Structure formats: C-alpha cells, structure tokens
Ligand code: ADP
C-alpha cells in the first residue's frame with residue numbers, strides 16, 4: 247500500500263470531516279500520520295501502593311474489587327461505589343452516572359485504576375477512575391500524547407495511529423546502512439516507529455526518538471548532497487573566460503570605488519570568478535552579515551559575467567529592495583557602460599514590453615527584478631548568471647526551479663546571497679547543495695550600533711530620545727512583534743502603537759505605519775516616504791527586516807524584543823547604522839525570564855552575526871533562530887536545529903564517512919539511502935533521476 251497516496255478516510259472512524267481536522271495538523275495521508283510523533287507520553291507504569299496515596303494526587307493503583315459495586319442516588323447523581331484493596335489497605339472508588347460499569351467491575355478480580363485521589367476524613371477514594379484488566383493495561387500503560395486541534399481527541403488519534411501501524415508492514419524504507427546503525431547504536435526503523443507511538447517502557451520511546459531524529463537529518467543531508475552532485479555531474483554552463491581587457495576593466499572598477507574592498511569581499515569575488523570560469527554551473531551561497539557588503543560582491547560578479555559572457559539576472563524578494571539594488575548597481579556599473587533595467591510586478595504595459603524587447607536584442611546587460619522576472623515569458627533567453635538576494639526567503643524548491651531557468655543546454659551560473667548567519671555545520675545541512683562563501687568581516691570604520699535593553703519604565707526617556715533624534719533630522723523605527731498565529735493578533739499592536747504615537751505622544755510629528763497585510767504598492771509607498779524623509783517615525787512589523795537601506799534612520803526601538811529570535815533582532819538592527827552617524831538600538835522587554843534577558847544582553851554585547859549565531863546555539867534558548875519556515879526545507883519533526891547541535895555534528899560525521907568510500911551512494915549497503923529519499927521526499931528530488 248502506498249501510504250503517501252492513501253487518504254486518512256481509508257481508516258475506520260475517519261470521515262471526510264475528521265480528515266479535514268487532521269489536515270489542520272498537516273496530516274493528509276497515512277504516511278503523514280505514521281510520522282506524526284507524540285509530543286509527550288502519559289506514563290502509568292509507576293504503581294502507587296495504597297498506603298502511599300495522597301490527597302489530590304493522580305495515581306495508578308493495582309487493586310482487587312472487594313465486593314460487587316453498589317448503586318445509590320444522591321440528588322440527581324447516581325453513585326456507583328465499591329471498595330478496592332491491595333491486600334493491606336482499602337480505599338473506595340466512585341463513579342457518577344455510569345450504571346453500566348457494574349457489569350464490568352467483577353468482585354474478587356484485580357484491575358489497574360488510574361485517577362485522582364480524594365480524601366474524606368481518614369479514608370481515601372478515587373473519583374471516576376479509568377480502569378483496565380491486566381491485558382489492557384500492559385498494552386497501554388504508556389500512552390502517547392499527540393498535538394491536537396479542536397475536534398480531535400487523543401483517543402481518535404491513537405486509534406488511527408494504531409490502524410496505521412497495523413497496516414504498516416515495513417512500508418518505509420530504512421535508509422541507514424547497518425554499519426552506521428551499529429556504529430551509532432541506533433535501533434531499526436520498524437522498531438522505532440512502533441515504539442515511538444506505542445512504547446511499553448520509557449526507554450523505548452527514547453531510543454526510538456534518537457533513531458528517528460538521526461534519520462530525519464541524515465535523509466536531508468543525503469538528499470542535498472545528491473542534488474549537488476547531480477547538478478555538478480550533468481549540467482553544463484557557459485565558461486566565462488577572462489581576457490586581458492576584462493582583467494583591465496575589473497581592475498578599473500575596483501579602483502573606481504570610494505573605498506577599498508574588505509579581504510572577505512575579495513575572497514568571495516575570487517571564489518565566484520573561479521566558479522564562473524568552469525563549464526560546471528556555479529552554485530554558490532554567499533553568506534554575509536548585514537552590512538558586510540554583499541551587493542558590492544554581486545556587482546563585481548555581474549560586471550565580470552557581462553564583460554566575459556552575456557546577460558544576467560538579479561533577483562530581490564521585494565520591489566523596494568529590487569529598486570534599491572537597481573540604484574546601487576546603476577551608480578556603480580552604469581559609468582563603466584553596463585546597461586541595467588528594473589523589472590518588477592509594477593512594471594507594466596509599454597515599459598515592460600520595451601524592456602523585454604531590449605533584453606531580447608541584447609541592449610540590456612542586467613535585469614534587476616522581483617519574482618516577476620521568474621515568470622517564464624519574462625526571462626532572458628540565456629542568462630549566464632543569476633543572483634538571488636536574501637536567500638533565506640527562498641526555499642530549496644525555488645532553488646531547484648531556478649536551475650532550469652534556461653531552456654537551452656546551458657544552465658546559468660547561480661549565486662544566492664543570504665544575511666542569515668548560520669554556523670558552518672548547520673549550513674551544511676540547510677544548504678548542502680550549495681558551495682559556501684562566508685563573509686564574516688565588516689568594512690573598516692563601520693560604526694558600532696549601540697544596543698541597550700530597556701523596560702516599559704523607561705518609556706518616558708525613550709520618547710525623549712525619539713524626539714531628539716527627529717529634531718536632529720534623523721529618523722526612527724519602532725518595531726512591533728508579528729506572530730503568525732492570527733489569534734494573538736499582534737498586527738493590532740503595531741496599529742495600537744501607531745495610534746498611540748500619532749495621537750497622544752507625537753501629534754506634531756509625521757508617523758508612518760507599515761505591516762505585512764498592506765498591499766505591495768502601499769508598502770512601497772510608505773517605505774519610499776520614509777526613505778525620502780517624509781516620515782519621522784515608522785511603526786512597523788518585521789516587514790522591514792530585509793535589506794532596506796535608509797542611512798538617515800539612526801534609532802530603532804524594538805518592542806517585546808523577547809519575542810524575536812536573535813538572528814532576527816540582529817537583522818532588524820542592521821536597518822540602522824548604515825552611515826557615519828551614530829545609531830542606537832533599544833530592546834524593550836518586560837520579560838523576567840532569565841534566558842530571554844540573557845539573549846538580549848548577548849545582542850547588546852555582540853555585533854558580529856556569526857558570533858551571535860554560535861552564542862545563540864550555546865544558550866539553547868527557546869525560539870526559532872532561523873525564523874519561521876524560512877529555510878524552505880521540509881519542516882523538521884524531531885530535530886531542533888537550534889538545540890541539537892550534537893546530533894547535527896554526529897550526522898555530518900556519519901554521512902562523511904559513507905561518502906568518503908562511496909561518493910555515488912551506489913554500494914549495496916547504501917542504496918537504501920537513495921530509495922528512502924525518493925520515497926520520503928520526492929519533492930526535493932523531483933529534479934533528479936537517480
Ligand atoms: P549587505 O551585505 O547587508 O547587503 P550592502 O551591500 O548593502 O550590505 O552594503 C552596506 C553598505 O556598505 C553600503 O552602503 C555599501 O556601499 C557599503 N560598503 C560595501 N563594501 C564596502 C567596503 N569595502 N568599505 C566600505 N563600505 C562598503
């Protein structure tokens with residue numbers, strides 16, 4: 247049976263309606279349900295002797311029914327009462343309004359009872375306890391607790407999982423080679439699946455979980471590895487060769503800059519040019535901290551590609567950013583004769599046709615744009631280089647989609663840029679299909695952004711500082727948390743803040759509001775006003791997080807700072823300090839949680855994003871360092887990329903051991919890796935024929 251293709255309605259007790267409830271939990275087929283892991287367990291393995299029970303405790307006891315239960319009305323309630331003994335002590339058990347239980351509770355027989363203890367004078371009773379005979383108890387003394395949604399109960403989920411396990415029949419391929427299982431002491435897949443759902447002892451679900459977490463990461467690591475190999479082996483790109491004249495022009499470009507490139511920039515540029523000279527398509531991730539000067543590196547890559555090859559595409563996640571890149575690139579590259587055009591969703595009609603025609607006739611060298619340029623009819627026929635800014639907004643799926651940009655035999659060289667600092671081990675998991683250039687150095691003379699923590703008691707001082715900043719002709723960001731969960735409507739809090747600031751606090755200043763539910767051109771308008779200085783104080787959600795450049799913004803107030811991940815705070819902070827003016831970032835938080843405070847203080851002390859990332863991993867705080875769902879990989883079910891540093895390292899080591907001997911993963915022992923990836927993650931490998 248193909249679990250992936252079998253809908254839940256095939257199970258007993260699952261109607262269309264119930265199946266829709268499961269869908270809310272992202273469970274759409276039998277495989278999803280099989281891999282829907284408990285969040286906790288209810289453990290009834292510990293039996294409390296009757297002489298040790300205490301008032302109010304929830305206990306499991308093993309006891310005999312002394313005599314047939316009696317029934318009695320008290321008011322409207324029907325009491326069913328009996329006595330239980332473990333041979334030494336006696337307690338009573340009471341059920342309300344469940345007369346049918348008399349038939350199930352046989353005097354002289356032993357049962358397991360689970361419920362809450364209540365004390366009446368000197369005697370104890372269990373109220374409405376659940377009870378099981380020995381066989382039933384053995385089967386379910388540890389019960390899985392699943393995440394639920396309204397309308398679903400543990401019983402429904404357990405029952406459905408039970409059916410899936412009965413149908414299971416070794417359906418999933420076990421990817422782990424025996425040697426790896428032995429070396430790392432991991433149990434088999436079948437055992438793990440059964441015992442994570444239906445353990446008979448504590449240690450069983452622990453063993454199961456370790457094994458499944460290892461596998462989860464191992465599969466992704468392998469899949470990305472294969473993706474990379476496949477891209478390298480089969481696809482060809484135009485080799486962009488350097489000539490004396492290109493060398494000369496590159497040199498001139500370098501000397502035309504008002505500053506010197508950092509060593510990190512030079513190294514990254516060299517990595518990129520070296521890649522582009524090959525017939526194998528470049529597939530490189532440029533990771534650089536906010537402000538490290540990635541755009542400059544991109545400009546050099548573009549210049550080289552244009553002079554030695556052909557047309558290029560530069561893609562940004564939003565039209566504001568696209569326009570900004572357009573400006574930067576034009577300033578830099580137009581003087582040396584490179585023709586650049588901007589193409590976004592808002593470029594329409596004749597303008598758009600003109601650009602496309604110019605592109606067709608090779609009158610344009612570089613097209614800067616948003617996703618609009620991804621649409622098939624808009625793309626250049628044969629771009630030699632595509633650059634994608636802010637990679638963390640794009641997932642693996644898009645990364646692969648970009649690969650078949652060109653319908654001809656050549657693939658473009660590809661460069662993706664990301665400002666999310668990720669420790670190297672992790673980058674291997676998340677971006678295993680890409681080569682890495684890391685820029686962990688900021689241009690010299692960059693001013694440090696003075697970062698402070700504050701509480702709501704400091705509000706008056708903060709308002710004063712905001713006013714002073716505006717009076718100096720500088721600008722302010724006020725950032726409010728945005729939470730995806732609509733029930734905790736935090737959009738409103740941006741709105742409330744806006745209302746408060748514009749009505750009560752600064753009625754004389756120009757306050758703006760921007761958030762994710764505005765339309766694109768509304769957002770653009772607000773951003774433009776802010777950049778043009780028509781807004782003094784911009785209240786926003788995290789929509790401003792990505793790359794926007796306003797050198798006159800020098801103060802940022804982040805409200806409920808504890809709600810953001812460290813990396814996200816660092817990104818946000820990167821929106822200020824973009825000139826030679828002094829900048830201040832205030833992290834406002836009333837959280838008294840120690841870890842939360844510690845994280846914020848870390849941010850005050852550290853300016854370097856990579857260091858912050860490492861620190862964050864060390865602190866092992868709660869939260870999602872990488873932001874929600876941004877990495878575009880399948881959601882990890884068991885691995886916490888944030889906490890499980892050790893497993894990540896172990897899986898990397900294990901995987902490296904395997905590919906060292908068998909780079910194709912074609913040894914008989916390793917073939918299940920490939921098969922399991924095809925079975926589990928067909929979407930990642932859809933582009934791959936193995
Ligand atoms: P990011 O990596 O965050 O995208 P940008 O490319 O936007 O960074 O660069 C940030 C600012 O630093 C820009 O104003 C850019 O002109 C400037 N810059 C880039 N490289 C250097 C350098 N080597 N020296 C000084 N300033 C630089």
Ligand code: MG
Pocket residue numbers: 540541793
């Ligand atoms: Mg940038």
